Amino acid sequence: MSKTFSYRRKEVVQENPAAGEFKARWLALFHIDEINSEFHRITTVPLETTFMAQLDSHLPQLTSIFNKKDIEGDYIQRDLQKFTMGVYVINKKGGEIGAQDDIGIYVEGEVILDNIGSVAQACAMMLGVIYVLNMAYPKELKYSYEFIKKVLLKGFPPKSLD
Incomplete structure (x- = not known):
């Protein structure tokens, strides 16, 4: 993928x-390792390692916020169409907390990555996908992006997605 980076970009x-x-067109790019590599090629910042290193200290607060955004399974498709991008989690019916059937990322109503190992990894990959696709971060989530950029990525990457 590194040989075709300039063409793809x-x-x-x-x-x-x-x-x-x-x-x-670029199916091989939409795997966790490749998104990490592409993000690094664009920003020179290692996405997942930087993100995860900072996430631990903020996890309890973030968990309580994310749990408030839960939706029922019947409404998943509707919500995928309603929002430009996001992370989805499909919990096992009647399962324990933390038992998921699937965790993934959708963009423009299309599932881009699925079967991601954790919600934290999905959040990191979501940021990577935004850079890979050269997308503008949704204005309604501006403060979420600022938090991720300034706190979880320690001020990197320098590219503004406003």
């Missing part, structure tokens, strides 16, 4: 393809 920046279209 030019395509993303100039043509601004839809997420599903770009995934169809």
Whole structure:
């Protein structure tokens, strides 16, 4: 993927393809290792290691916030269409806390990554996907992005997504 980086980056920046279209063209890019690598090529910051190192100290507060955003399974498809991007978690029915059937990322109503190991890893990958697809961060989530950028990534990456 590193050999085709400049070609791929030019395509993303100039043509601004839809997420599903770009995934169809560059399927190998949409794996956790490749998103980490692509983010590093764009920003020179190791995404997942930097993100996870800072996350531990903020986890209790974040968990309580994320639990308030729960939706019922019947409404998943509707909500995927309603929001530009996000992390979804499908909990096992009647399962213990932390028992998930799937954790993934969707962009523009399209599942971009699924079967991610944890919600924390999914959040890191979500940021990576935003950079890989050269997307603007949703204005309604501006403060979430600022928190991730300034606290969890220690002020990196320098690119502004406002």
